[in-house]
Amino acid sequence: MTAVAAGRRGVATGARIGVLLVFVVVFLVPIYVLLVTSFKPLTEADPGQAWNLPGTWTVEAWRVAWEKLAPGLWNSVLLAVPGSLLSCALGSMNGYVLSKWRFPGADVIFTLFLFGMFIPYQGVMIPLVQLLVGLNELTGLQFYGAVPGLVLAHVVYGIPICTLIFRNYYVTIPGELIEASRVDGAGMLRTYWSVVLPISGPAIAVVIIWQFTSLWNDFLFAVFLTGPQSWPATVMLNNIAGAQATPYSQQMAAAILASVPTMLIYVLLGRFFMRGLMAGALKG
Template sequence: MTAVAGRRAAGFQYVRLAVLILFVLIFLIPIYVLLVTSFKPLTEADPGQAWNLPQTWTTEAWRVAWEKLAPGLWNSVLLAVPGSLLSCALGSMNGYVLSKWRFPGADVLFTLFLFGMFIPYQGVMIPLVQLLVGLNDLTGLDGVFYGGIPGLVLAHVVYGIPICTLIFRNYYVTIPDELIEASRVDGAGMLRAYWSVVLPVSGRPSPW
């Protein structure tokens, strides 16, 4: 009976493996057609020849696509990288203050931060445009805040602060208060304790 059960289990494993391979092939079919078509000249880009390999291999389509997409991709980098870094930096400092430097109204302030996560984008579009236009007029930098990358970075930073504050605050709560107290005994102030104690452990899993 044990041998029969073992053969049945092995047969079931083979069937399951065959089904998984079939699903993988089905998943890869569109990717195959996409890649093969991308190396074809325009004269061969026909639905009736979608499965056929190119008769003439060319990277012209890749070159044209890169020329069209490169400006937008670079703008995305200019937007996403500064916006993410600034949101993380400000959220880290907010989380540190709300978790380790308690003050009257800290819980209320933290709740207000969380409300920022649930404000729909549609509800602030008009005030946001008015703010960016006002910043253009105030600074005299036409096309910088409204109609420029810095304005989009500012908007993304403001919207990223609540979620970053929540993440860092929940992490910093797990850091023992004794570490902060020990830094105070050594003469470290609020910023020094953050820079020398809290910030170095922000990029690693919590050992506590």
């Protein structure tokens, strides 16, 4: 009886793993295509060999893709690194105040912030373009059509999610810690600097990874706010791939190149990446 039940359970577990493995194969099909195609020489571009491994492996497509994409990759670095650091600083201060140094109406402010997380950015895009164009004229500096304008947009629209992640993290800090610091005569900033910030490591990691990934992968803001000189990797990649003359091997190599930073982050720091994702969904 128990042997039968155990046997049945073994079969069930085996079946479950089998189905999961089938899905692993399905999920990896696009990755296989990306890799295999990117190493093919132009002579093997005919559809008959579409799913085959390359007959001769070559990095020629990678070389060309790198040449075309490099300026975009650099723009993406200039966008994502300062952008995620600024977002992190703002989110941390907001989260601290909204959880531990609250003022009347803090809950209302937080709720209003939250809605900012869900707005479709199309709804602010045209005024945003107009505002940045206006700033260009007013200051003589480059906001519209340049990386700094794009950083500004991402930092502002990143405030809600970054505030949410930090607030939910700081809520778990015992109030006594803050109270003890207050009793010692430390003010708000002093308490933040010497008590809260030193234990913020995990939340900082989550926010930087989340923001870096969203900024790096963003296409919508970039397409509306930047010009040829300031196109980040996503826009440049789309233009490379959209050109009829670009062979598949180069398109795929460019797609991989544009994804390397975020893929590396995912592989190395997947745990924090995951927490950022959950923060967007399960509050508290």
